[in-house]
Amino acid sequence: MIEIRRVFWHVEDIFHESGPVAAVPLRRGYIAGVLTNLYAGHYEPDILPMMEQLNPVGVRLAHELLAHLDVPAERIEGYGKGALIGSAGELEHGALWHVPGGYAMRELLGWKGNAADYAAGKGSTKGQPGNGLAIVPSTKKVAAPGATLDVPMTHINAAYVRSHFDAIEVRVPGSPRADELVVILAMSTGPRVHARVGGLKAEEIARWDGLR
Template sequence: MTELIDIRRVQTSVEEIFHEFGPRPGRTERIASVCAVLTNPYAGRYAPDILPMMEALKAAGLDMATRCLNALGGDPGTVEGYGKGAIVGSAGELEHGALWHVPGGYAMREILGNAKAIVPSTKKVAGPGARIDIPVTHINASYVRSHFGAVEIGVPGSPQADELVFVLVMTTGARIHERVGGLRADQISVGDGQR
C-alpha cells in the first residue's frame, strides 16, 4: 500500500498574531499549518475503488499532525483549534481530496489526546499556486464560537495536474478580541464534540 503514497514536498509554517486593533491582548495567538504535496495515483482516470489510498495515508497523517504540533512547541495542551483540507490537481476529482478526511482528522485527534470535535474540512480542484481557506473550530466542542476561523494556505507551484495537497492546521486559542458571545471554551460540559 505504501506505493500509493509519494510525497514530493512538505511545507510547515507558523503565524504569530501579536495585535489586531483595540488594546493589546494578553496573549499571542499562534497558528501552525503543514501541507504535503503528493502524487495522485488516480489522476487522469476514474478508479472505482480509491479506499486503499485512505488506509495508506494514515502514516502520513500522523507524521503531519506531529509536525504541526511540534511547530507549536509540542505540547498538546496548548492546542485549542484545528482544521484540515485538500487541493486536488486538475487531473483529479474532488473525491480524491475526500480521502484525507479519516487519515488527517483522526491523526490530529489522536495526537491531541482524543479531541472530541469533528475536524472541519474543505476541499477543491484547482491548478498550481491555488490557495484554500481551511476552516477552524475548537478541538472539543464545535459550537465554541470564539474559535470559529479560517486559515488561508497554499504551496507555490502546487498542485500540478497529477498531484494533491493535503493540509492540517492547529491553533493555540480563540480569535484575538473575540466578543460575539455564544458557548465559551470554559463552558464545555457535554463532551459530545459539539457542546
C-alpha cells in the same frame, strides 16, 4: 502508494487586529504535504486503498505541525484540515484525507477512540472527556498550481464554541501540479485574538459530546 514530493509549513503569531495587544498572542499554523495522486487522469471506482495508505502520512504531518508550533499538545485549542486536488484529479480524491487527517490530529491531542471508531463516526470510546472530541472541519477543491484554500478551524472539544470559529489561508507555491494532491492540517492555540460575539465559551463546555 504514497510518494511525498514536498512538505510545506507556516506558523504565525497574532498579537492584535487593531485592538488591545494580547498578553499571549494567538499562535496558529498549517502543514501541507504534496503527494502524487495515483488516480489522476482516470476514473478509479475503488479509491479506498489510498486512504489506508494515507494514515501514516496523517500521523507524520500532525506530529510535525505540533513540533513547528512549539507548544505542548495541551495548548492546542483549534484545528481543521483540507485538501487541494490537481486538475487531473477529482474532488473525491481530496475526500480521502478526511479520516487520515482528522484521526491523526485527534489522537495526538488526546482523543480516546481508535482509527476504526473514527472511520465509523463514533465518539471517544475509552473514557471521557479526553480531548479532540469535536469533528475536524474540512474543505477541499480542485485547483491550479499556486491556488489558495481557506481551511476552517473550530474548537477541538466543542464545535459550538463560537470564539474559535476561524480559518487560515493555505498556499503552497507551485502546487498542486495536475497529478498531485496537497493534504493540509491546521492547528491553533486559542480563540480569535479579539473574540467578543458571545455564544458558548470554551470554559463552559459541559456535555463533552463534541458539540457543546
